[in-house]
Amino acid sequence: MSGLLQVSDLRVTYGKPRRPWRPRGGRVEAVAGVDLAVGQRETVALVGESGSGKTTVARCVVGLARPTAGAITFDGVPLEAQRPPTLRRSIQMVFQDPRTSLNPRMTVRRIVAEGWTVHTAVAPSGDRTAAVLSLLDQVGLDATVLDRRPDELSGGQCQRVSLARALALRPRLLVCDEAVSALDVSVQAQVLRLLADLRERHELSILFITHDLGVVRQIADRVAVMRRGEIVETAGVDRIFDAPGHAYTRELLDAALDIEVADPAEVER
Ligand SMILES: Nc1ncnc2c1ncn2[C@@H]1O[C@H](COP(=O)(O)OP(=O)(O)OP(=O)(O)O)[C@@H](O)[C@H]1O
Numbered sequence: 224m225s226g227l228l229q230v231s232d233l234r235v236t237y238g239k240p241r242r243p244w245r246p247r248g249g250r251v252e253a254v255a256g257v258d259l260a261v262g263q264r265e266t267v268a269l270v271g272e273s274g275s276g277k278t279t280v281a282r283c284v285v286g287l288a289r290p291t292a293g294a295i296t297f298d299g300v301p302l303e304a305q306r307p308p309t310l311r312r313s314i315q316m317v318f319q320d321p322r323t324s325l326n327p328r329m330t331v332r333r334i335v336a337e338g339w340t341v342h343t344a345v346a347p348s349g350d351r352t353a354a355v356l357s358l359l360d361q362v363g364l365d366a367t368v369l370d371r372r373p374d375e376l377s378g379g380q381c382q383r384v385s386l387a388r389a390l391a392l393r394p395r396l397l398v399c400d401e402a403v404s405a406l407d408v409s410v411q412a413q414v415l416r417l418l419a420d421l422r423e424r425h426e427l428s429i430l431f432i433t434h435d436l437g438v439v440r441q442i443a444d445r446v447a448v449m450r451r452g453e454i455v456e457t458a459g460v461d462r463i464f465d466a467p468g469h470a471y472t473r474e475l476l477d478a479a480l481d482i483e484v485a486d487p488a489e490v491e492r
């Protein structure tokens with residue numbers, strides 16, 4: 224499979240703030256040499272415990288953070304700090320929390336259309352409302368949400384709006400950072416099905432970041448397992464679940480099973 228996104232030996236080091244007991248500050252290596260590839264129309268899940276560096280990798284890929292070292296290429300083109308507009312719109316991110324990622328003062332109509340003011344190359348030439356409605360339709364929303372604001376929508380509806388906003392820019396890669404983690408399990412399943420459907424329809428590639436292995440099985444082709452800034456294992460999704468190669472992957476699977484087993488008891492109580 225040809226790699227659309229190629230991340231090579233990515234490193235990100237943050238400075239620790241100065242403290243009386245640490246007068247010269249310090250360094251924390253959030254990402255310590257990550258190699259990762261996402262093919263055309265492939266969904267790759269990046270999983271790992273909290274603080275393992277997943278979001279930092281995502282922020283570098285979309286251009287919100289600058290790597291300390293390493294290379295990221297997209298369709299063979301190196302991604303520099305200053306990206307041309309076509310590259311910027313080709314990689315879109317969907318975040319976990321719509322309360323912070325969607326502007327609470329804007330209506331859905333404006334949120335979806337906003338990107339077109341910058342990326343005029345993909346703006347509709349005719350009726351913008353019709354174009355917004357068509358995007359909303361693709362994510363399972365109708366005209367009733369057009370003039371609502373994010374706080375008048377459910378969490379699942381907000382994530383659908385986030386997806387419509389991303390699709391408006393005709394991306395080739397979606398980076399979803401815990402995009403369904405805040406949703407109820409049934410709504411999660413709906414949004415995951417929608418993502419899979421959009422991937423087919425728009426020939427998207429997806430980098431799907433989550434700490435939840437249950438979600439991974441529903442969506443991913445391949446899985447990269449991250450721990451303390453490094454990828455410890457990359458394999459096809461069946462292999463990860465049926466024959467995990469790394470002790471840490473087995474730990475994550477055991478933890479996920481514990482949660483599944485614990486759930487029915489929660490419901491009974
Ligand atoms: N802006 C920052 N400044 C300093 N340290 C940071 C910054 N952002 C992240 N870190 C540190 O880098 C490490 C990796 O953080 P990151 O947010 O990438 O992890 P994560 O895998 O996304 O975690 P989570 O599952 O909780 O979202 C952590 O130790 C975190 O404290």
Ligand SMILES: [Mg+2]
Binds near residue numbers: 277278279
């Ligand atoms: Mg994160």
